[in-house]
Amino acid sequence: MITSGEIVLQRDGDREFDAYLARPAGAGPGTRPSIIIFTEMFGMARHNFEMADAYARRGFLALVPNLFWRSPYPGELGYDEPDRSAAFARLAAFDVEAGGRDIVTAVKWLRGQPPNNGKVFALGFCAGGRMAFVVAANPAQAAGFRFTYVSNTGNDINNCDSPATACATFNTALGQTANYGEIDCVNTGPYGQSFTITQSVTINCAGAIGGKMARSS
Amino acid sequence: VNGAGIVVRLRNLSIDSSGFESFGIDGQNMAALYIENCIITNLNTANGGSSPFLGIKFEPSAGTSQLFVTNSIISNNGKSGVVSGGIDIVPGSGVAAQVSIDRSQINGNIFGIIADGTSGGIIKGTITDSVVSGNSQNGITVSSAGSSVVLQVDRTTVGSNANHGLVAGGSGAGMLVSNTNVFNNGGGLFTAGGGTLYSYGNNHVNGNNGDDGSFTGTVGQQ
Numbered sequence: 001m002i003t004s005g006e007i008v009l010q011r012d013g014d015r016e017f018d019a020y021l022a023r024p025a026g027a028g029p030g031t032r033p034s035i036i037i038f039t040e041m042f043g044m045a046r047h048n049f050e051m052a053d054a055y056a057r058r059g060f061l062a063l064v065p066n067l068f069w070r071s072p073y074p075g076e077l078g079y080d081e082p083d084r085s086a087a088f089a090r091l092a093a094f095d096v097e098a099g100g101r102d103i104v105t106a107v108k109w110l111r112g113q114p115p116n117n118g119k120v121f122a123l124g125f126c127a128g129g130r131m132a133f134v135v136a137a138n139p140a141q142a143a144g145f146r147f148t149y150v151s152n153t154g155n156d157i158n159n160c161d162s163p164a165t166a167c168a169t170f171n172t173a174l175g176q177t178a179n180y181g182e183i184d185c186v187n188t189g190p191y192g193q194s195f196t197i198t199q200s201v202t203i204n205c206a207g208a209i210g211g212k213m214a215r216s217s
Numbered sequence: 218v219n220g221a222g223i224v225v226r227l228r229n230l231s232i233d234s235s236g237f238e239s240f241g242i243d244g245q246n247m248a249a250l251y252i253e254n255c256i257i258t259n260l261n262t263a264n265g266g267s268s269p270f271l272g273i274k275f276e277p278s279a280g281t282s283q284l285f286v287t288n289s290i291i292s293n294n295g296k297s298g299v300v301s302g303g304i305d306i307v308p309g310s311g312v313a314a315q316v317s318i319d320r321s322q323i324n325g326n327i328f329g330i331i332a333d334g335t336s337g338g339i340i341k342g343t344i345t346d347s348v349v350s351g352n353s354q355n356g357i358t359v360s361s362a363g364s365s366v367v368l369q370v371d372r373t374t375v376g377s378n379a380n381h382g383l384v385a386g387g388s389g390a391g392m393l394v395s396n397t398n399v400f401n402n403g404g405g406l407f408t409a410g411g412g413t414l415y416s417y418g419n420n421h422v423n424g425n426n427g428d429d430g431s432f433t434g435t436v437g438q439q
Contacts, residue, residue: 030219196218197218197219197223198219198220198223199220199223200224200225201223201225202226202228203227203228204229205228206228
């Protein structure tokens with residue numbers, strides 16, 4: 001039995017970087033790649049979600065990010081006029097650089113999720129096909145940050161790359177940290193549940209002596 | 218910790234299970250694991266967690282793997298009646314574990330430190346400038362009927378452990394001991410099954426409940 005639905009990857013003022021997530025049942029931590037699906041220029045549509053669900057039923061964590069979340073109208077558009085012209089206009093105004101950062105945010109988030117083994121498979125359709133290449137064009141960022149941060153006031157929708165954007169858990173921070181990178185503690189925690197380290201990394205809570213990683217429940 | 222060839226450094230962490238987890242740190246597969254300035258405590262039954270309750274379990278499954286525990290406190294771990302406690306080193310078959318425990322306190326656990334060749338792994342380790350005290354079983358134990366398991370213990374205090382201070386069990390197990398105090402344990406030195414405890418001739422072994430025991434032999438100083 002899969003679980004699926006909308007999640008929020010990032011917030012900017014009132015705007016939300018939303019995505020559709022389909023999560024498989026029973027996938028152990030670090031066991032398999034995840035899948036990111038980029039939509040056509042018409043935006044987030046049912047058939048994209050159904051594809052994500054289909055991958056989840058086959059055991060893969062699948063994410064459909066809404067790359068048009070920064071656009072004036074971020075929702076789905078139809079194939080017929082006037083929506084069709086609106087879709088072309090939205091695509092023409094698309095900020096590829098910001099979109100690239102958003103993709104990195106989404107990829108890193110996926111890499112921080114328990115079933116992920118560090119690999120993310122990207123596929124896109126029509127305008128979304130270009131986005132799959134944008135992922136490949138940002139390998140350094142997509143490989144993770146040299147330093148990341150955790151805080152007991154952090155949030156796992158953050159990218160963990162500064163104390164102000166710290167994540168809440170070591171597990172998510174590990175997904176955002178480059179091989180041989182370092183995770184630092186912003187404060188003393190506690191930081192909740194146990195986690196598995198599968199990459200070379202330093203975890204350093206020097207700034208938070210007495211910090212605890214104890215399970216909090 | 219589980220990744221082929223990885224190097225993991227854990228610094229300045231307080232790992233307090235409060236009785237929920239069974240391992241503080243579980244080293245399963247890695248090239249090297251550094252534990253520096255850490256406190257690992259309360260891996261025990263307080264809240265009904267499951268066995269085996271170890272502060273550090275080092276059980277590398279492949280190749281040669283190194284463990285460095287420096288300036289750390291490992292206390293109040295383990296479950297009475299099972300092999301559990303502070304640090305348990307059990308490399309897999311054919312795996313070589315190299316271990317350094319330096320300037321650390323391993324106090325108030327069930328067993329203190331165990332180096333175990335049962336799985337067929339080889340262990341070479343040093344314990345220096347440390348205290349292994351108040352554990353309710355043995356202080357430092359080496360155990361192997363087959364593969365070589367040898368610890369060198371220097372400038373270390375082994376005191377007030379309820380069972381023996383230093384124990385070598387099995388023909389593959391040995392300890393080389395210098396500048397070390399073994400005091401007020403349930404028994405001092407204990408060997409069985411061909412295990413060996415060698416002294417460099419400058420240790421203090423006294424007051425161990427009338428059972429100081431004796432070293433298997435001495436090793437000359439250079």
